[in-house]
Amino acid sequence: MLWSLSAVVSFAAALTISDIGTNESSPILNGIVFEDISHSGDGGIYGELLANRAFQGDNPSTKNFTGVNAEISLSKDALSDALPYSLQVNGEGFYNEGYWGIKVAAVEYTARFYYKGSSTLIVALKSLHGSETFAEATPQAVTTDNGVYIARSNGFQLFEAKLKPEKDIDGLDNGLFVYGSGNFALVSLFGPTYKDRPNGLRKDIAEVMADFGPHFLRFPGANNLEGEGGPETRWKWNETIGPLIDRPGREGDWGYSNTDGLGLHEYFDWIEDMNLTTILGVWAGYTLKPFPVPEDELQPYIEDTLNELEYILGDVSTKYGALRAKNGREQPWNLQYVEIGNEDFLDYSLSYSYRFAAFDRAIKEKYPDITTIATTEVGISHFPNGTWWDQHYYETPQWFVDHFDAYDNYPRNATKLFIGEYAVVFEDGHSNEWGVSGSRVRFPTVYGAASEAAYMAGLERNSDQVRAACYAPVLENVNGYQWRPNLILFDAGNVNVTPSYQVQKLWSQSQGDQILTLINANFGPLYFVANVANNDTLHVKISNPSNSTTDFVAKVDVTGFGYGIASAEGISSSDPNTTAVDILPWEVKFENQTLSVGLGPYAAGVVTIKKSIEIPSTTKTSYAQLGALASALAVVMFLLFDYAL
Numbered sequence: 009m010l011w012s013l014s015a016v017v018s019f020a021a022a023l024t025i026s027d028i029g030t031n032e033s034s035p036i037l038n039g040i041v042f043e044d045i046s047h048s049g050d051g052g053i054y055g056e057l058l059a060n061r062a063f064q065g066d067n068p069s070t071k072n073f074t075g076v077n078a079e080i081s082l083s084k085d086a087l088s089d090a091l092p093y094s095l096q097v098n099g100e101g102f103y104n105e106g107y108w109g110i111k112v113a114a115v116e117y118t119a120r121f122y123y124k125g126s127s128t129l130i131v132a133l134k135s136l137h138g139s140e141t142f143a144e145a146t147p148q149a150v151t152t153d154n155g156v157y158i159a160r161s162n163g164f165q166l167f168e169a170k171l172k173p174e175k176d177i178d179g180l181d182n183g184l185f186v187y188g189s190g191n192f193a194l195v196s197l198f199g200p201t202y203k204d205r206p207n208g209l210r211k212d213i214a215e216v217m218a219d220f221g222p223h224f225l226r227f228p229g230a231n232n233l234e235g236e237g238g239p240e241t242r243w244k245w246n247e248t249i250g251p252l253i254d255r256p257g258r259e260g261d262w263g264y265s266n267t268d269g270l271g272l273h274e275y276f277d278w279i280e281d282m283n284l285t286t287i288l289g290v291w292a293g294y295t296l297k298p299f300p301v302p303e304d305e306l307q308p309y310i311e312d313t314l315n316e317l318e319y320i321l322g323d324v325s326t327k328y329g330a331l332r333a334k335n336g337r338e339q340p341w342n343l344q345y346v347e348i349g350n351e352d353f354l355d356y357s358l359s360y361s362y363r364f365a366a367f368d369r370a371i372k373e374k375y376p377d378i379t380t381i382a383t384t385e386v387g388i389s390h391f392p393n394g395t396w397w398d399q400h401y402y403e404t405p406q407w408f409v410d411h412f413d414a415y416d417n418y419p420r421n422a423t424k425l426f427i428g429e430y431a432v433v434f435e436d437g438h439s440n441e442w443g444v445s446g447s448r449v450r451f452p453t454v455y456g457a458a459s460e461a462a463y464m465a466g467l468e469r470n471s472d473q474v475r476a477a478c479y480a481p482v483l484e485n486v487n488g489y490q491w492r493p494n495l496i497l498f499d500a501g502n503v504n505v506t507p508s509y510q511v512q513k514l515w516s517q518s519q520g521d522q523i524l525t526l527i528n529a530n531f532g533p534l535y536f537v538a539n540v541a542n543n544d545t546l547h548v549k550i551s552n553p554s555n556s557t558t559d560f561v562a563k564v565d566v567t568g569f570g571y572g573i574a575s576a577e578g579i580s581s582s583d584p585n586t587t588a589v590d591i592l593p594w595e596v597k598f599e600n601q602t603l604s605v606g607l608g609p610y611a612a613g614v615v616t617i618k619k620s621i622e623i624p625s626t627t628k629t630s631y632a633q634l635g636a637l638a639s640a641l642a643v644v645m646f647l648l649f650d651y652a653l
């Protein structure tokens with residue numbers, strides 16, 4: 009739907025977007041925080057399609073496996089030291105039903121498993137309840153090792169088969185069937201991966217994520233970094249590298265076991281494939297059932313972090329740089345930001361003061377160019393020079409609107425900020441009532457998204473101080489979530505985006521490097537920010553988190569842009585509770601340096617003006633007319649297209 013312009017309202021007429029006194033923006037303002045929660049990793053973006061493939065976690069079992077005319081049980085015939093269990097099969101065979109199903113499409117799948125036995129083996133992709141077979145193959149023994157798969161281990165032989173169904177199948181009630189008796193371990197199935205990486209990301213989910221245009225990845229958490237019961241339960245970087253048979257996995261913090269198939273190398277592949285900046289979280293002596301490590305016992309964990317950093321940054325002459333090369337990556341990766349722990353304001357013992365100081369000192373001593381990020385101010389008398397401070401906000405729509413100006417008066421010489429998690433999670437009036445039923449939002453709504461957009465405009469206005477920010481959490485498998493709401497929703501075969509995703513996309517793809525000055529700005533009901541990117545594109549991001557329809561009108565007094573060509577797009581809905589909206593073109597007028605755009609209710613959108621050549625004033629009118637003509641043509645074409653639909 010298009011919202012047409014109504015009469016120019018007087019408050020907005022005075023607004024001028026100016027390039028006098030701009031401030032610098034951050035090159036990595038919007039990005040992603042990722043931790044394995046709600047099966048975002050295993051059962052999500054990690055490309056493995058089978059569940060419980062290696063019987064990991066605190067309660068190993070045969071869950072997700074079913075015998076086919078066979079007795080199946082968990083056997084202590086170990087594949088490796090890290091993977092002490094295999095599946096014993098006596099009978100025809102077994103199947104694995106995946107993470108709430110398997111999508112069968114006309115693409116190539118790779119099935120792999122380790123086997124000890126003497127049967128002639130067959131693998132097939134089949135429907136669970138009918139007897140339909142979509143693809144079948146005889147697996148072949150693999151004879152060469154690569155960085156991820158070792159051909160033989162403890163008497164087990166690695167087998168591999170390619171499966172190519174002829175057509176896309178509706179429904180997800182399918183399984184990978186393996187026929188044969190004996191012991192099976194690390195039973196795996198991959199479909200197409202993002203950028204064709206072996207052991208890579210599920211292509212459809214990764215593509216949707218890449219499409220919103222994030223600039224950084226904060227990983228591996230958040231809570232899932234921390235562990236639930238003492239240091240041994242933490243995310244251990246060194247157990248997520250090398251061949252899969254050497255990765256024990258762990259009981260994650262969100263009620264299910266993690267394979268750690270998505271490990272340090274895979275995270276860095278992801279970062280390179282999406283052209284992201286790394287924000288690495290390191291474990292800082294604190295687990296969730298608060299067990300801060302005492303000061304005099306901290307040193308081994310500091311050493312562990314330094315080893316991790318050497319693995320990432322060291323050249324091949326170093327111990328851990330050489331190990332990285334052995335695992336397939338000779339070149340060090342890029343790493344500039346290291347976050348020390350997660351949400352340490354929850355550490356009521358205030359051990360953070362000694363823990364942060366100890367980690368920070370050790371990291372800076374060895375890597376003076378790294379920016380460290382603190383996760384609380386509690387217990388720290390002052391932040392060291394250059395350190396950022398990560399703040400998290402899970403609040404109501406109204407809270408986000410009210411905090412549009414939260415950083416307007418933030419001292420410019422104070423600690424720079426990272427808003428490492430934020431989202432509308434409560435209905436208005438229910439702030440912080442975590443336990444109150446009905447107060448928590450299930451899916452992001454358009455009202456929530458427009459409110460986040462207002463807040464994000466405020467962050468961007470202050471992005472000389474607020475250097476980065478990310479919505480959290482980013483991914484949810486709708487069949488197994490522990491947190492709500494989330495940005496991108498998926499199951500075994502579908503990926504859906506939310507209004508909050510559309511806002512992230514609109515805002516992220518219109519990142520600028522200079523934030524323009526807004527003269528005579530009045531905020532409410534509209535909230536906005538303007539930037540220039542690469543000295544050739546001007547963006548005005550506008551949010552309307554109210555139910556009114558409102559015009560945005562501004563004079564553009566920015567050198568080179570006064571006669572450019574403007575276009576606009578955004579989301580809007582008259583129903584604040586809408587949970588799915590498309591980004592549509594918006595009507596925009598740009599004449600005689602005056603920009604006008606009409607916003608519908610619960611809306612967020614971006615006006616883009618492409619720089620025009622500076623022209624003598626006598627010819628300005630005709631250029632302006634040309635610009636107006638082009639905008640009008642675009643609107644007419646859209647209307648025709650809209651009508652045709």
Ligand code: AHR
Pocket residue numbers: 043045229230231232350351400429480481491
């Ligand atoms: O994003 C979900 C959780 O919220 C994170 O794990 C934690 O950091 C925060 O409390």
